[in-house]
Amino acid sequence: MRRVAMVGALSLALLGAGLAEVVAPAAATSDGRVRAADAAHHAERARKALVKRRWGRAVHESEIAVADAPENGEHRRLLGVAYLRAGRFVSAARAFEDALTLRHDDHAAALNLALTQVAVGQWDRARATLAAHAGGIAAPDRGLALALAGDLPGALQVLMPAARLPEADAKTRQNLAFTLALTGQWPQARALAAYDLPADAVDRRLATWAALAQPRAASDQVAALLGITPAGDPGLPVSLALVAPAPVATPIAVAAPPPPTFVSQIVPPAAPPLVSRPVPPAALVPTARPVVASRSRPLTPGGYYLQLGAYENAAVARDGWRGALRRWPVLGRLRPTGIAADRSSSLYRLSVGGVARGDAIQLCRGYRLRGGRCFVRLAAGDRPAPWRAGSRFAAK
Numbered sequence: 519m520r521r522v523a524m525v526g527a528l529s530l531a532l533l534g535a536g537l538a539e540v541v542a543p544a545a546a547t548s549d550g551r552v553r554a555a556d557a558a559h560h561a562e563r564a565r566k567a568l569v570k571r572r573w574g575r576a577v578h579e580s581e582i583a584v585a586d587a588p589e590n591g592e593h594r595r596l597l598g599v600a601y602l603r604a605g606r607f608v609s610a611a612r613a614f615e616d617a618l619t620l621r622h623d624d625h626a627a628a629l630n631l632a633l634t635q636v637a638v639g640q641w642d643r644a645r646a647t648l649a650a651h652a653g654g655i656a657a658p659d660r661g662l663a664l665a666l667a668g669d670l671p672g673a674l675q676v677l678m679p680a681a682r683l684p685e686a687d688a689k690t691r692q693n694l695a696f697t698l699a700l701t702g703q704w705p706q707a708r709a710l711a712a713y714d715l716p717a718d719a720v721d722r723r724l725a726t727w728a729a730l731a732q733p734r735a736a737s738d739q740v741a742a743l744l745g746i747t748p749a750g751d752p753g754l755p756v757s758l759a760l761v762a763p764a765p766v767a768t769p770i771a772v773a774a775p776p777p778p779t780f781v782s783q784i785v786p787p788a789a790p791p792l793v794s795r796p797v798p799p800a801a802l803v804p805t806a807r808p809v810v811a812s813r814s815r816p817l818t819p820g821g822y823y824l825q826l827g828a829y830e831n832a833a834v835a836r837d838g839w840r841g842a843l844r845r846w847p848v849l850g851r852l853r854p855t856g857i858a859a860d861r862s863s864s865l866y867r868l869s870v871g872g873v874a875r876g877d878a879i880q881l882c883r884g885y886r887l888r889g890g891r892c893f894v895r896l897a898a899g900d901r902p903a904p905w906r907a908g909s910r911f912a913a914k
Contacts, residue, residue, distance in 0.1 A: 557587035560598055576600040584613075584758050591620035592762070595627045602630060605749035607737060612753070616760040625654030632663050633744075639736035641668045662693040665700055666739050670895045671875060672824065673697045681901040688714040699727040701824070702857055702898035704868055732828060817849065821897040822878035823871030824856065826886065832856065835868040835885075836905045842870075845886045849881070855900040869900050 539877075564579035580597040587593055598613030616623055616633035622886055635644035644667040648660055655663075661677035677694040680686060695710035707727070712720045722727035727864040730739050737748050839854045852870045871878055875894070882892045 521822060523646075550564065553586045554590075554688065557583040557590060557593060557676070559583075560586065561593050564596055564600060573604040577604055577606075581755065581758060583873070588758070588760065589620060591617045591627075593626060594620060595624060595630070597758070598627065598634075601751075602634060602744070603746060605741070605746050606751040607634045607740075607748070607809075608751045609754045610634045611638060612879065617762060623654065625651045629655050629659055629663060632667065633740050636663070636666045637737040637740040645669055645672075658687075658690040658693050660699065665693075665697040666743075668893055670697060670701050670893070674701070674896065696727055696730075699724065700731055701895040702899075703896070730817070731863035769832045817877045818874035819872060820877070822873055822875045822894055823869040823897060823900055824878055824882045824892045825895055826868045826870065826890070826892050827865050828865055832904055835866045835903070838868050839903065842868075845890050846885050849885065854901050854903040857899050857901065868903075872883055872897070 532847050554742045555705050556637070558638070560579045561583040564576045564583060567573075567576035567579060577597075577600045580593065580600045583593040584597050594613055594617035597616060598610045601607075601610035601613055611634040612629060614627045614634060617627040618631065621627070621646070628647055632644040632647040635647060645664065646668065648655065648663055650662065655675050657680035661673045661680065664676060665673035673812055674694075674697060677690065677697055681691050681694045691713055695707045698704075699707040700709065708720060708724060711723050714724060726742075727778055730742055733739050740746070827835075827838050831839055835856055843850050849870055853874070855871070857867050857869070858865065871881075873881070878894045
């Protein structure tokens with residue numbers, strides 16, 4: 519089975535996609551072998567179209583292949599890749615889900631599914647997908663996908679050991695460098711990027727990463743790394759929907775056993791602030807709120823921080839801190855901190871923390887439940903905010 523891999527400067531080696539057309543099976547015959555052969559023919563034409571970057575033709579040919587052989591998992595995955603290259607993330611996610619339904623061990627489809635879930639803002643589902651297929655996805659690919667899904671600490675736990683191996687390549691090092699940049703560790707990211715890049719290319723690479731660190735929409739990072747232009751998506755054609763097998767009738771006297779419970783291997787931190795349209799706070803409050811760090815429970819010191827936002831300078835960040843305290847005074851238990859984005863910019867990243875990972879995750883969840891935006895990251899040289907002394911906005 520061919521593995522789909524992330525290569526080069528944080529790009530993902532995927533086959534391409536294009537615009538959908540009306541699908542009709544090219545071989546309307548009852549001969550299954552003829553239809554299978556016809557499906558293979560169109561699948562091959564789709565692959566050639568992907569190589570030529572003819573996304574529309576790739577989608578059309580792969581849709582015919584799936585229509586002729588709907589139970590073929592490889593054709594379903596190919597269809598997902600075509601949709602993904604065409605910028606149709608919702609349809610791509612459905613195709614990859616169908617491919618995994620047909621072939622549970624298709625780790626290439628799982629990696630692509632996680633990327634499309636990130637692109638549509640389903641970060642929790644993306645992390646669960648990566649956890650379920652952790653053993654089948656190469657560490658450089660899984661680490662970068664975790665970073666895109668918002669689990670920066672988990673991404674570093676995967677990428678750092680991989681980068682220390684003697685066989686570590688440029689892709690592994692660059693994926694780690696990008697993840698370090700997302701956590702705000704720009705000096706370390708620069709040093710690692712320079713290991714494989716000429717000196718005149720390092721600044722350009724870091725400038726690209728700085729733009730990706732502040733996405734305006736959920737799909738921005740995935741689209742940029744894959745070189746994809748997001749497009750309008752009418753959804754997967756009804757004719758291509760995967761029909762689940764009919765359930766087997768169970769005798770009334772025998773109770774059917776409950777389905778196994780899926781347990782994610784990753785403790786999901788709060789999703790990164792990628793939602794382009796704010797969600798009303800009321801819509802985020804579940805029936806039973808998760809337990810969050812409160813005044814009564816002491817916080818455990820550690821190396822994790824909540825990044826609350828990036829501001830024009832430290833003075834502007836002070837207003838951001840005031841707003842955060844008005845939204846949730848519990849944050850006043852901790853001293854506000856921050857870091858400059860880099861030496862060439864006055865951009866100031868407001869943070870708060872210095873606590874254990876579990877406490878940071880719970881604090882960020884609580885803040886998001888109150889309409890705030892944050893994500894959890896490792897310490898990156900955070901220093902006490904210069905305007906903390908005498909602030910009257912601390913929690914009482």
